[in-house]
Amino acid sequence: MNALAATSRNFRQAARLLGLDSKLEKSLLIPFREIKVECTIPKDDGTLASFVGFRVQHDNARGPMKGGIRYHPEVDPDEVNALAQLMTWKTAVAAVPYGGAKGGIGCSPDELSRSELERLTRVFTQKIHDLIGTHTDIPAPDMGTNAQTMAWIFDEYSKFHGHSPAVVTGKPIDLGGSLGRDAATGRGVLYATEALLAEYGKSISGSTFVIQGFGNVGSWAAQLIHEKGGKVIALGDVTGSIRNKAGLDIPALMKHRNEGGHMKNFHGGEVIDSSELLVHECDVLIPCALGGVLNRENAPDVKAKFVIEAANHPTDPEADEILTKKGVIVLPDIYANSGGVVVSYFEWVQNIQGFMWDEEKVNMELHKYMNSAFQHLKAMCKLHDCNLRMGAFTLGVNRVARATLLRGWEA
Numbered sequence: 254m255n256a257l258a259a260t261s262r263n264f265r266q267a268a269r270l271l272g273l274d275s276k277l278e279k280s281l282l283i284p285f286r287e288i289k290v291e292c293t294i295p296k297d298d299g300t301l302a303s304f305v306g307f308r309v310q311h312d313n314a315r316g317p318m319k320g321g322i323r324y325h326p327e328v329d330p331d332e333v334n335a336l337a338q339l340m341t342w343k344t345a346v347a348a349v350p351y352g353g354a355k356g357g358i359g360c361s362p363d364e365l366s367r368s369e370l371e372r373l374t375r376v377f378t379q380k381i382h383d384l385i386g387t388h389t390d391i392p393a394p395d396m397g398t399n400a401q402t403m404a405w406i407f408d409e410y411s412k413f414h415g416h417s418p419a420v421v422t423g424k425p426i427d428l429g430g431s432l433g434r435d436a437a438t439g440r441g442v443l444y445a446t447e448a449l450l451a452e453y454g455k456s457i458s459g460s461t462f463v464i465q466g467f468g469n470v471g472s473w474a475a476q477l478i479h480e481k482g483g484k485v486i487a488l489g490d491v492t493g494s495i496r497n498k499a500g501l502d503i504p505a506l507m508k509h510r511n512e513g514g515h516m517k518n519f520h521g522g523e524v525i526d527s528s529e530l531l532v533h534e535c536d537v538l539i540p541c542a543l544g545g546v547l548n549r550e551n552a553p554d555v556k557a558k559f560v561i562e563a564a565n566h567p568t569d570p571e572a573d574e575i576l577t578k579k580g581v582i583v584l585p586d587i588y589a590n591s592g593g594v595v596v597s598y599f600e601w602v603q604n605i606q607g608f609m610w611d612e613e614k615v616n617m618e619l620h621k622y623m624n625s626a627f628q629h630l631k632a633m634c635k636l637h638d639c640n641l642r643m644g645a646f647t648l649g650v651n652r653v654a655r656a657t658l659l660r661g662w663e664a
């Protein structure tokens with residue numbers, strides 16, 4: 254089942270639990286707007302290269318649409334659509350005043366030079382600049398993009414609309430980025446994991462972790478878990494996977510990666526086959542890379558007691574059922590990885606106010622938002638006698654449905 258079918262299925266299940274009117278259900282599912290643009294750039298060698306860029310704006314009942322931009326070869330319209338829909342429920346679960354959107358360009362960022370990436374980002378921005386905006390749709394980083402990408406979008410957009418730092422979040426600090434945004438998704442994952450483990454009388458320091466992905470989300474999650482005394486015993490990325498039963502030295506691994514080193518060349522761990530990573534023995538498994546990595550093939554072999562969905566849509570519905578039957582507790586993406594969009598909201602607020610918060614305030618507010626969302630999520634699980642995924646979906650969908658009904662449809 255592809256990401257869109259899976260996300261829509263979860264939405265429909267939640268709509269049924271909430272007893273939503275079928276017409277409202279249909280209207281909430283259809284995206285507000287789908288944008289597809291051709292982006293042609295001259296490569297450094299003078300030849301032309303064409304790419305397809307997407308932005309799906311799913312819903313704006315609760316506020317301007319919000320969501321990242323992904324650069325990855327597997328970006329396709331259905332996936333972007335699913336990710337945009339997830340953003341609508343995620344911003345509602347997090348209780349930030351936004352709707353949902355997502356964008357992407359089908360490309361391999363590792364195979365493009367910095368200047369090619371800059372040209373591609375600027376062309377994409379030229380094609381969508383009149384459809385995004387501080388109070389319309391606010392992009393942010395996702396897989397394959399980063400603060401530099403956001404700086405180029407901000408600069409290109411500002412050529413058309415004047416100085417507009419709040420049109421994107423996840424910017425470099427020097428351009429109005431928020432302190433703490435770079436770490437925010439990983440930090441949110443830490444707070445969410447702490448809240449979940451506490452329900453079972455467990456803690457970070459007494460647990461072992463396996464992490465897939467060592468980019469923005471995975472490396473921050475690993476570092477913060479390591480600082481809290483958690484033992485990261487296996488870790489993998491696109492360059493390979495490693496393990497160390499005594500716990501990997503995460504700061505040393507960060508240094509190794511920052512110097513361009515591949516996983517398999519890191520001396521502090523034993524190389525394992527990447528197919529072993531997700532089924533490795535551990536207390537907590539944290540996928541922080543691609544979607545659909547937990548599926549019916551590997552789910553029966555998962556040994557973790559908890560799965561924290563730091564990636565978007567890492568568990569397909571078949572795997573979800575298998576894991577539930579096995580008694581594995583899955584903390585869903587629309588709550589677990591919401592720390593990024595929460596601090597994006599703080600960045601947007603700071604840009605609009607023209608006032609910068611210190612990092613302590615950012616982290617303290619993030620903690621409050623993550624804990625409050627967890628309490629609301631638990632309450633929905635109790636009310637609807639459902640698992641955490643349905644608890645999160647009913648929480649998010651109900652808030653968006655209420656906002657939609659209050660706004661009405663009169664022309």
Ligand SMILES: NC(=O)C1=CN([C@@H]2O[C@H](COP(=O)(O)OP(=O)(O)OC[C@H]3O[C@@H](n4cnc5c(N)ncnc54)[C@H](O)[C@@H]3O)[C@@H](O)[C@H]2O)C=CC1
Nearest residue numbers: 395396397438466467468469470490491542564565590593
């Ligand atoms: N950056 C953010 O603030 C947020 C990101 N997310 C989600 O978190 C996930 C990761 O995003 P980022 O860390 O931002 O991306 P990133 O581009 O910084 O890092 C991606 C990581 O995934 C690894 N990876 C890629 N393909 C892989 C494969 N086949 N097997 C194993 N590892 C692989 C890469 O090596 C890299 O370590 C995505 O699902 C994204 O949608 C969710 C919320 C916010």
Ligand SMILES: O=C(O)CCC(=O)C(=O)O
Nearest residue numbers: 320321393395593594597
């Ligand atoms: O920070 C944001 O606005 C959105 C981040 C994102 O794309 C996500 O949460 O999946």
